[in-house]
Amino acid sequence: MAVDSHGTHNHGGCRTKSLAELASRLRGGERRLTGPRQAILAVLREAPHPLSSKEIHAALPRRECDPATVYRSLHLLEKLNMVQRFDLGDGVARFELQDPDGHDHHHHLVCRHCAAVVELDECDLDEFQQRVAAHSGFTLVSHRLEFFGLCPRCQ
Amino acid sequence: MAVDSHGTHNHGGCRTKSLAELASRLRGGERRLTGPRQAILAVLREAPHPLSSKEIHAALPRRECDPATVYRSLHLLEKLNMVQRFDLGDGVARFELQDPDGHDHHHHLVCRHCAAVVELDECDLDEFQQRVAAHSGFTLVSHRLEFFGLCPRCQ
DNA sequence: TTGGTTGCAAAGCGTTTGCACTTTA
């Protein structure tokens, strides 16, 4: 599903070292490497697009853990910066594996009709964002940006 | 609260003709001009920033209508393009009066700590958005963009 | 009069939480 031409990518870089990464990050925080956490990470590694908690739970090998555990694990992974949270417009939190070095800032293009998602590499907003920060006096400014449209099949 | 210097504005243009506008738009759609709808519109006209359904309800003169009616009215106003929906990052829908001609596309800067909101005039994304549309084959592309940071008082 | 609108209450949905039990280290 990931479109690799046309300036999009598949976040393949995140998929290789995440398990070892998870283990070491957990140990650093006195957290434990458990079955559910590995399973959730495994699901996210295969996902070309952000997944909701429900989708992750449904994709678990034998639905082997409680939905509440999925939520708790995702919160943990988010705190460890191993996962990034998105809102693709429907108010449901979706999660995507994140490069540990945080160099994969990106946005999405979502079909308003069928909810298909295209991952976008590019982000033009640095200059705009710096202007916003300078004019407002705000610091540590970041942004959320998602595009919406009609995909070729739904037009 | 609206910051009018530094490239921000207060959306004053929306405040003048909205009631007559509402009446005529409603008539066009065989809808009725009721007390709750006028009251909600009056609240929105005074608001410098997007309001949640709960905030609107709390601001109604005598809390005179049911929360469910606020939700239903906001859906109607949104369908009539008289109100614009925003998500400022906390998953709660917020609404702001919209110019009937739709010429007030804008974004917000939200304090991560105290939730203060700055209205932003500028939007740089046309070129970026056109590139996204061209590369993906999507049509009718729009975007959602909000900035987050620490406001001067919270730093 | 009549069909759109409202109030009320209940339900829906994603998410969070309390608590006893289980598991990792």
Place this chain on the structure above:
DNA sequence: TAAAGTGCAAACGCTTTGCAACCAA
């Protein structure tokens, strides 16, 4: 074994909906 993690069930907050009563046109 001790602290972290889990399952289960209940609760939560925002939002939607069914239905009978109400009211603008």
